[in-house]
Amino acid sequence: MENIGEEYKHYxxxxxxxxxxxxxxxxxxxxxxxxxxxxxxxxxxxxSAASKNIVSERNRRKKLNERLFALRAVVPKISKMxxxxxxxxxxxxxxxxxxxxxRIQAEILQLESGKLNENGVFRFQRRDACLVKIQEEExxxxxxxxxxxxxxx
Amino acid sequence: MENIGEEYKHYxxxxxxxxxxxxxxxxxxxxxxxxxxxxxxxxxxxxSAASKNIVSERNRRKKLNERLFALRAVVPKISKMxxxxxxxxxxxxxxxxxxxxxRIQAEILQLESGKLNENGVFRFQRRDACLVKIQEEExxxxxxxxxxxxxxx
DNA sequence: CTATACACGTGATGC
DNA sequence: TGCATCACGTGTATA
Numbered sequence: 001m002e003n004i005g006e007e008y009k010h011y012x013x014x015x016x017x018x019x020x021x022x023x024x025x026x027x028x029x030x031x032x033x034x035x036x037x038x039x040x041x042x043x044x045x046x047x048s049a050a051s052k053n054i055v056s057e058r059n060r061r062k063k064l065n066e067r068l069f070a071l072r073a074v075v076p077k078i079s080k081m082x083x084x085x086x087x088x089x090x091x092x093x094x095x096x097x098x099x100x101x102x103r104i105q106a107e108i109l110q111l112e113s114g115k116l117n118e119n120g121v122f123r124f125q126r127r128d129a130c131l132v133k134i135q136e137e138e139x140x141x142x143x144x145x146x147x148x149x150x151x152x153x
Numbered sequence: 154m155e156n157i158g159e160e161y162k163h164y165x166x167x168x169x170x171x172x173x174x175x176x177x178x179x180x181x182x183x184x185x186x187x188x189x190x191x192x193x194x195x196x197x198x199x200x201s202a203a204s205k206n207i208v209s210e211r212n213r214r215k216k217l218n219e220r221l222f223a224l225r226a227v228v229p230k231i232s233k234m235x236x237x238x239x240x241x242x243x244x245x246x247x248x249x250x251x252x253x254x255x256r257i258q259a260e261i262l263q264l265e266s267g268k269l270n271e272n273g274v275f276r277f278q279r280r281d282a283c284l285v286k287i288q289e290e291e292x293x294x295x296x297x298x299x300x301x302x303x304x305x306x
Numbered sequence: 307c308t309a310t311a312c313a314c315g316t317g318a319t320g321c
Numbered sequence: 322t323g324c325a326t327c328a329c330g331t332g333t334a335t336a
Contacts, residue, residue: 053316053317056324060325061313071243074248087224094224094227101257108257111265112264203331207330211329214329235326
């Protein structure tokens with residue numbers, strides 16, 4: 001009973017990141033739990049409930065791992081592969097996005113209220129992270145965009 | 154041995170959201186695991202390893218729950234309190250932030266490349282969502298920036 | 307050898 | 322009632 005899912009052992013680190021399906025049909029619990037213990041033979045009923053709890057819990061764990069994998073997919077800069085570290089990186093990333101959003105908001109506010117400064121050119125203060133792809137990590141080198149025309153098309 | 158942490162049962166839904174500490178020192182495993190089985194009495198050694206594994210696993214679970222709680226704290230609009238749902242909401246929120254970031258990037262690009270239109274005034278088309286609080290759930294209403302074609306990152 | 311991290315089954319709880 | 326979710330202890334594998 002302990003070595004029932006031995007080939008499952010490292011699907012968190014290997015299989016799960018390649019394919020998340022193909023492991024649905026075990027055909028192992030459903031073998032002796034197949035079908036209908038319809039409210040008769042009470043020991044069979046409780047064993048049915050037990051194994052149903054087992055498979056339910058198994059699905060819950062699987063769903064949670066899939067979600068965690070999906071979270072890791074949308075977050076750049078994953079430091080470690082731990083579950084806890086994945087969540088931590090996601091938190092840091094969200095706060096980073098919040099900070100950037102506040103900065104850009106201030107910037108755009110300046111643009112549309114002040115429009116231009118006295119020189120007739122826009123001056124962005126410390127635009128220190130690219131907005132679209134921030135995972136380039138451009139190590140804080142005081143790069144100053146005087147004109148972003150280089151990016152467009 | 155099964156009812157050892159009975160008062161822990163619903164700390165996920167109640168206690169954890171109020172205080173996450175104050176539960177560190179059990180003084181219950183360390184009671185019979187106190188001190189020194191320094192490489193003698195092999196049964197004691199394995200029981201020491203076992204209970205050490207228990208408390209280690211307990212700390213791992215606790216850390217993971219704290220992280221999950223912190224994740225829930227930075228994500229607005231939590232639909233359900235499930236672990237899986239919390240992660241799902243975080244994923245959706247990050248993607249939503251990515252979308253908005255792209256939009257704002259386009260907007261700022263339009264502002265500083267085109268600077269002014271022929272009327273000498275800025276024209277924002279459909280600035281319908283506040284940039285800081287996007288949790289208003291603007292359901293994808295085909296807003297399209299004609300000024301900026303393909304950010305091409 | 308010892309941490310660390312994980313999946314698993316199990317009993318409990320709430321809806 | 323059954324179903325979903327959770328914390329727990331345990332065995333096991335990797336660094």
